[in-house]
Amino acid sequence: MAPCNANVPERASDFHPTLWGDFFIDYSPEPLQKPEEMTQRMDQLKEEISGLFEACTTTAEQLKLVDTLQHLSIDHHFNKQILAVLSSIHGTEFNSTCLHEVSLRFRLLRQQGFWVSPDEFNRFKDENGNFSVDDTNDARGLLSLYNAAYLFTHGEAELEDAILFARQHLESMKNNLEYPLAQQVNRALHLPLPRAFKRVEALHYISEYKGEPTHKPSILELAKLDFDLLQRLHLKELKALSRWEESAITLLPEYLKKFYHKLMNIFKEFEDDLKPHEKYRVAFSRKAFQILSSNYLQEAEWFHGAHKPRFKDQVKVSTVCSGAPFASVGLLVGMGDDVATKEALEWAIGCTDAVKAFAEVTRFMNDLASFKV
Template identity: 50%
Template sequence: MASGSAAAPKTAPVFHPTVWGDFFINYHPQPLQRPEEWMRERSKQLKEEASGLFDACEDVVEKMNLVDALQRLGIDHHFEDKIITTLSRIQSAELNSPSLHEVALRFRLLRQQGFWVSPDEFNKFRCEDGGFITDITNDPKGLLSLYNAASLVVHNEGSLEEAILFARRHLELMRSSLKSPLAEQVARALQIPLPRTLKRVEALSYIPEYIQEKTYNPSILEFAKLDFNFLQHLHQEELSAITQWWNDLSRDIGLDYVRDRVVECYFWSYTVYYEEEYTRARMILARLFMLASLLDDTYDVHATLEECRKLNEAIQSWDECAVSDLPEYLKKFFLKVISNFREFENQLEPHEKFGNAYNKKAFQMLSGYYLQEAEWFHGNYIPSFKDQVNVSVLSAGAQALSVGLLVGMGDLATKEALEWAIGSTDAVWACGEVARFMDDMSAFKNGRNQKDVASSVECYIKEYSVTSEVALAKLSYLVEDAWKTINQARFEHRALLPVVERVTNLAKSMALLFLDKRDAYTYSKDFKETMDSHFVNPIPL
C-alpha cells in the first residue's frame, strides 16, 4: 500500500479486465441498412400513421392496446402527450369488462403514469370469501396481466400482494404448457415483472413477438425496428466517444486496480434514458458512473485509511491546491475529477449551470459515505444493521446518480427536482435500497472483496443471530418494500413524474444487473451477449 507521497506499488488485478478492449474505439458501425435520410423520412411517415391511430381507436380497449404496444415496443417516447391525454380519458371512462386481462391492463397503464386506480377494481374476480374465483386459473393471459399490474403495489395493499402470490403460483404451474409468445412473456415476468423491466430490454424481446399479437399493426412494428436501429447507431457513436475518453483518462491516472467498465457504465446510463434528445445527459451520467466507480474501488480495494482520509479531505475542499497532500498515485485522479466536473458545467447553458453545484455536492457526499465504510473496515468494526444500512444505502450511489442524471436534462433539472434528488427521500432512498440489498446479496453469494466493509447481510446475521437464509430472505423482503415506495412516488410527486421515472429506471437497471444474485457490472463477461444485442447487433428490417 502507498502512503504519504510515494507511488502506489503494482498490485495483482482484483477484477477481470474489460471484455471490450478497444472494440468501440476501433469500431466502425456498419452502415445503416437503409440510408439515414430515407430512415428519417420513413420514420416520420410511420410516426404520423401511428399518431393517427389514437383518433381511430373506437373504444377504451383499443386505446389501451395501442398504448401498451407503443410502450412495449419502446417507441412511446414519440407520443408522450397523446399517451397522457389518452390515459386521462381512459381513467374517466367506464370499463365494464368481464376480462381479467383488460381490467388489469387498464390498472397497470394508469398506475404507471401516476393515475390512481383502486385495488377494488379486481373485486369482481373474487368470491364472497375474498379468494379469487377458480375461472381465472384457466386464463394465463389474464393471470400474467394481473401479476404485472399487481407489481405496482404500494404500501398497505394486502389485496395486491395476495394477487401477486396467487397469479405467480398459477403461472408457475402452467408455464410448461404455454405456447409462444405467451410462454416467453410469462418466463420474463416471473424473473422481472413488466413494470420493473427496462423499456429498451422489453423492446428487444417484444419486437419479434408483436407480429403474433391480435392487435398487430405492421406500420407500428416497422417504426419500432427503424427507431431501434437508428438509435443504436447513435449509441455506437457515443460509445466510441466515451471509450476514447476513458482510454485517455485511464492512461493519465494509471490506476491499475480499478474496474475497467466504461462500456458497462455507458449501458447503465443508457438504461436511464436511451432517447435521442438525451445524448448530453447520457454522456454526462456515463462519465459520472465511471468516476464514482473509480472512487469506490480506490476506497474499497486499494487505499490505506490515511489515504482515504486525505482523498476525502481533498474532495470536500474541491481545491486543486489540495493535491499536494495526496499520495502521488491519487493526485492525477483528483485533478481529473475536478476537470470533468468543470467540463460538465461547460456543457450546460447559463441558466442550467446551477445544477452542477448539486452534482458536485452529491459527489462529495458520496466520498464521505465511502470514507465512513473505510473507517469501519480498518477499525475492524461491524456496525449495527441499522447503522450499516443508513450509510451503505447512500454509498450504493443512488443519491449521487439521481442528482447526476438530472444535470444534463435541460428544463427538467429544476431546483425542486434537484432538491428532491439530493434529499434522498422516498424513491431515491428506495432506489438505493434496491441497489444496496441486491448488491450485498450478490456479494454474499459470490464472495466480497478483501477490503469491503461488512455487508448488510453479514451485519443482519451477526446482530440477530440468524442463518444466512433468514438474512437473505429479510433483504429480499426489504427490496420488495422499496419497490412499493418507488411505486408510491408516482402518485406523491405527479409534478416530478418525468424525473421519478428516470430514478425508477435506475432501480430497474439494478433489478437487471443483479438478477439472480449475479453482479453483471463487476463480473461482466456473462453480460456481454446482452450488451451486444443493445449496442452491436441491429434488428433485421
C-alpha cells in the first residue's frame, strides 16, 4: 500500500446534485485517443499478428498463439486463421508427452467443435488407470488438465476423475505458486475457464499477460485497444438507456434498437397487467431502473478514466449497482393496495436507511466473496 501523503489532495467525485437530471446523457469523457486512431492502429496490429500464424513452426506454438488470443478475447479478429490452424491440428497426429500441451490441444479442439477422445490422457496414467504422480508437481499442466476436463460430455467418467485429481493437487500447491500462475489457478478453482465469462477473464489476463515469459507486445496492445473500444461502446449504450424516450430509438445503432424497444415494452406489459388505479406504480419502477442505469454509467466512467473514487463515493454508487434498491421498488409494483401505496413506493425509491442497509449487505457480501477469490 502506498504511504499516506498529507500534501496530496483527496480525489473527489463529481456527483450531479440530483438523480433525476440528464447529466449522463450529454457527458462524454475526454478520450486518450480518438476512436479513428485506435481503429487504424488495431488494423496495423491485426496484420502484424496474422503473420505470427505463419511464423509458428510447431504445433505447440500454434496452440499457444490460439489460446492467448482466445484468453484475451481478441480471437474474433482472427476467426479464419484460428479455424484453419485447429483444423490442421485436428488432422495431425500429436505425440507430445507434455501434460500442458496435450490438455491445451484437447480443450481448444473441443471448444471449436472437433471431437477429441479422452484416451489422449492415457499416456499420463499408470497401469491401474490412475494419473501418474510424476505430474503432480506440474502446476501449469494440472491447470490445463483441470480446465480441459470440464469439457466432458455425459458418461465420460475419466474426465470427471481428471477434475478431481487436478483440483486436489492444485489446492495443495496454490499458496506456493508465483504470479501470474497463482492468480490463474485461484480463479480456475473458483470458476473453470470453460465456464467463466470471457470478457471478465480477459480483463484479468490483460494485466497478467505481460508477466508471461513469451508474451508478444503487439498482442497485448491489441487486447488493450479492443477492450477500451468495447468500454466506450458500453458507455454509449448506457447513455441511451438513460434517456428512456421513444424518440431516442432513432439515435441508437441498429444492434441496440431492438433491445431498447424490448426493454420499453417490458415496462409497458407491466403497466397493462395492472388495474387502472395501479398503473402509476410502473413510473416508479421505470425511474428506479433509470437510477440503476445511471449508476452503472458512473462505474463505467470511473473505470474508463482510471479514476479511484473515495470509499464513501464508491459505496454510494456500488450499492445502487447491486440491484437491491431497484428490486425494492420492483417488488412493490405487483403487491396489493394495502402494501403498494404511493407512500411505500416513494419510501423505497428514496433509498431510505432500510433500503440502503439492504443494498450494502448485498454489495459487501458479494465484494468480500470475490475479494477472497
